[in-house]
Amino acid sequence: MLRRIIFGGVLLGLIAATAAFWLLWASPGPKAGPHHIIVEEGSSLAKVAAVLIAKGAVPGTATTYRGMARIFGSSDPIQAGEFEIPKGMGGGAVLDLLQHGRPVVRLVTIPEGMPAILVQEKLAAIPELTGRAPLPAEGSVLPNSYDWQRGETRAAVLNRMTDAMAKELDALWARRKFYCLVNSKAEAVTLASIVEKETGKPSERRTVAGVYCNRLRIGMKLDADPTVIYPITKGKPLGRRIKRSELNAITGYNTYREAGLPAGPIANPGRASIAAVLDPAPTKALYFVADGTGGHVFADTLAEHQANVRKWYAIRRARGEM
Numbered sequence: 001m002l003r004r005i006i007f008g009g010v011l012l013g014l015i016a017a018t019a020a021f022w023l024l025w026a027s028p029g030p031k032a033g034p035h036h037i038i039v040e041e042g043s044s045l046a047k048v049a050a051v052l053i054a055k056g057a058v059p060g061t062a063t064t065y066r067g068m069a070r071i072f073g074s075s076d077p078i079q080a081g082e083f084e085i086p087k088g089m090g091g092g093a094v095l096d097l098l099q100h101g102r103p104v105v106r107l108v109t110i111p112e113g114m115p116a117i118l119v120q121e122k123l124a125a126i127p128e129l130t131g132r133a134p135l136p137a138e139g140s141v142l143p144n145s146y147d148w149q150r151g152e153t154r155a156a157v158l159n160r161m162t163d164a165m166a167k168e169l170d171a172l173w174a175r176r177k178f179y180c181l182v183n184s185k186a187e188a189v190t191l192a193s194i195v196e197k198e199t200g201k202p203s204e205r206r207t208v209a210g211v212y213c214n215r216l217r218i219g220m221k222l223d224a225d226p227t228v229i230y231p232i233t234k235g236k237p238l239g240r241r242i243k244r245s246e247l248n249a250i251t252g253y254n255t256y257r258e259a260g261l262p263a264g265p266i267a268n269p270g271r272a273s274i275a276a277v278l279d280p281a282p283t284k285a286l287y288f289v290a291d292g293t294g295g296h297v298f299a300d301t302l303a304e305h306q307a308n309v310r311k312w313y314a315i316r317r318a319r320g321e322m
Helices: 002-026 045-055 062-072 091-100 116-124 154-174 185-198 202-218 225-233 244-248 271-278 302-318
Strands: 035-039 081-085 106-109 145-148 287-290 296-299
Touching (some): 062 091, 081 091, 116 154, 145 154, 154 185, 154 271, 185 225, 185 271, 202 271, 296 302
Antiparallel strands (some): 106 145, 287 296
16 A cells, blocks of 8 residues: 555656646746847757757756757757747747748848949848858859858858859750850850840840840940940949040950950849840841830931930930930
8 A cells, every 4th residue: 555655656746747847848938039049050959958048048957958858859950040939939849940940031132233343242241141252253143032041151152142143054055046146155144244234124135135146246346335334343333424535445345446245244144134145036136225215226227226316315405414
């Protein structure tokens, strides 16, 4: 009889201890939250537990939390990354979040036509990233939105951007047409960067590409204003009209002075502009000028073009721009 009483007492004690332990495991930490934590690559449960306790995100001590995790939790590894622990989340749910939840996703957007120097500046301006911001090769970044995590290196984020461009360029090059005289992927990116800078109207990209392909085919100079500006500002806005001396300068990029493609890209072109160069519109046009609505009017002959230029100048004079 005594043995039964002792056994029952021990059993009730174990049940009570287990219940208390479980309640502690299911309870939130002493500080309401939400809490932001960063888990470094390869962090142990002990290290993470210490961080959670220090922030007040889970109850008990680091030792008791580790013990509860071993008894009640999964043995799956903890992920690296930045996590947001919601207000009132219990200790067990916190462990599950760190093991199986999604880290906080942050995005940096590179718009079409952004030059390399501005990509570098954009990465450098994100304080949560680490390390120096490398200057990418012009034309090597695919414009898009890219995720990054707090504490990640700027070089790692940039690598994702350049890897995406290499992959996209390979895919587009494999489907290229042969209407345009670009002999390599590098030349395609160079011409696409000019197309990107010359029109912001998606419906015009293939026609603008067609004009430049026609000019390349007959050895006519491209006469693209952005190629004059690039050596001066590295792609940043000029903020004034181009000077006559700049139009006459030999820089390796100035397509008013030198026939053919410039020495390299003048920006990071988007997928659509690269695709336009590799499959340009079938057109006889050799000229285009702004039409006053954000687009351009195209012409096959110099006489037609000159008439279109006069119309454009009349629009500018009416706006007080000349």
